Amino acid sequence: MQKANFLITFLILFICSFIMQGCIKDTCETSHTYTYYTPVYKTKAAVKENIKSNLPTQISMPGKIFISGNYIFLNEVDKGIHIIDNTDPSSPKNIAFIDIPGNMDLAVKGNILYADVYTDLVALDISNPLNITATKFIEGVFPYRYWGGGLAADTNMVIVDWLKRDTTVYQNCSNNSNVVYLGRDVFFLSASAQNSSTKATSSPVGTGGSMSRFALINNMLYTVSYQDLNIFNISLPQNPAFVKNVTVSSWNVETLFPFKNKLFIGSSNGMFIYSVSEADNPQLEGQFAHVRTCDPVIADDQFAYVTLSSGSTCGGFTNQLDVLDIKNINTPVLVKSYPLTNPHGLSKDKNLLFICDGADGLKVFDATHADKILPLQQITGLETYDVIASNNVALVVAKDGLYQYDYSNINNIHLLSKISIIK
Template sequence: MKKNTRYLLQSLFAFTVITILFSSCIKDTLKRTRTYTMYTPVYKERAVVLSSINSNASEAIDQAGKIYVKDNFIYLNEVNKGIHVIDNSNPASPQRVAFLSIPGNTDIAIKGHTLYADMYSDLVAVDITDIHNTKITSTISNFFPGRAQFYGQATNFNEMIVVDWIKKDTTVEINDYVTPPVPGTCNGCYFATLSSSADAIKSSSTGTAGSMAGMVLMKDHLYAITEMHSLGIVDITNETTPKLDTSFFAGFDLQTIFPFEDKLFLGSAIGMFMFDVSDPVHPVAVGEFSHGRACDPVITDGHYAYVTLHAGDGCGGSSNELNVIDVNDLKNSKLVKTYPLTKPTGLSKDGDLLFICDGTDVKVYNAANPADLQLLQKITSKDPYDVISGDKKAMVVCPDGLYQYDYSDVSNIRQLSFFSIKN
């Protein structure tokens, strides 16, 4: 009996030791870590922000955004911080002249001497008659309700505005069963994309936006993507005091707007939506074209629409291609041809020349026959994402700065200048 009892105790002890060791092994196996990017907002009083829009012209550019061209000036967005104003009277030697400090800014449009910009959820009108002494003349509050939150934080209060973010990577321990919530983290945040191109650059009361623009002007109205599925319309007959007309559902997952004559072409992550705005405040849907899920800038010459699709960047999908679509009959648009590409972003058209930012090049095509594009030239660049072409000159925005090229001889495209974003 004693022998059996001793044997039982020894067996129980051995089982206990094995269980503890095995449990410890499992615990070690399941231990994992995950790194989160934490964003802590830096606030400033709203009154101070609105009164200090004029800032240092030599402000460094850390993250170049959308580009807008009017007359001899380039307006280059610094993502979520403001707008750099560059005198481009001599494309061989562009000169920075001002910086407009507008927290939360990603989009730009100009009519006459008034610049319109998003300031997080607000639309502001800025008098730029004297670019060195600008002032906000009017504000439409909460025009962009989708921008009221950024990195999971409230960005625009009545008295305080976020003017910067402190970024910090934080590593935490997790296990296979539970992922602990980490307040204020950015896990797959959406970052504002960069603008692309448009038609020939001309001197007019308004300027040239790109194919990635989310806000455009047409006649006496401003059209802007205010939320993922909504388009807002603002009356700018009196340019210094814009008035909200209306907003409406315009399609799912909207990303870009391209105006042509009395039509609006809206790019979305699922396709292209077309509207007739002959009556500016009552847009009429006249057609749509569906494609696989992808990021989707759109331009048109009135006969054909050119749509670049690229995968990732918050859009999902796996397509990297150019779709050429016949839009002569908007109600019955049809795909002409699909061209495989590497990872296209911005695009622009000047006459029969089509410019596409793709991978490490800006590709220049002869588009006289949209069903048979002919590659003429490649401009080797550093991850180009934005191009505006016109008057035989092209502006290309890259991570390291703004390049300008002369393509009067397409077989011998030459660089005119480079404007470093770190100046």
């Protein structure tokens, strides 16, 4: 009997313990170290006043490149443009910096450089690279441009920098987000999220990289952003005029490559070919769809070369080179796909095809036959992003610097110079 009472008492206490636990608030708190960013603003008037030649600065986050004459124009992401005197490719000189907050793209025609300033376009007179002046601003032509952290553009104020500090945040275990937004002007980014990875008809037109969103054809400047193809008349180069924008038959448009009277547009889900025979009225002529991924594109008279890469905001898992037959421009046909590691920018000089294959470096191929592209050389030890190959010199933007290689002898490609990046 006593044994039975003991068992009943034990059972009651055991059940009560579970009931009491159910009444206790179940909480879990964890800590995360975040990098805390606060934007630094200037008025748009102050920003415009400072868009001019300033003292050269160290390169820390290189982006798009453009070559015009003896000068290299190198974008410093969201900061401005470095001007590099490349008269001697073996000894390039960083001579000036143009402060352009929000700058990502550029193109050069004659003595005029065109650049984006967040949502605006600016035309700059670069006749004297040490005394550059703005000649025209066109406001609001890039409405899809956002600042870091998803902050939308303001009509009167411009973010010119970010104040950064680390902080520890305590939060509920159920919040697993890497990014925490606090109001309009502040956001956090966790350390783990950070680590995951510019007479008119005779004006010479420079050469841009394959990652560019700006393209020049005759008296027109074309730009792309998200889903728009924007058209500017630059018959008077110093006084560009916005014509209109055209909705591209895609979304997340990434790159723009001009060839003769055609525009080759790379997007997350395909390549699109527009005719600009009517300069201010581009018409879709052909397209080639693929799975979602990033894809810069270049072209010649017969073929288009498209690199597909994964591991970015574009999504997708494909890493390859697609070669498309475009002799019938209305119906591009895939000739062959070539596997790569993580390709980005590319360039072609005659039968030599240069591909930036991420951490695998710069790869050079014999592209004499589109269906049998053969590897020739590989330069390792650098993580590459974009390349312009011309006149036996390959200009390469890499994670740790701006490289120039002499490929006059394809069997003896050698380094001419390097401008290091300072983090």
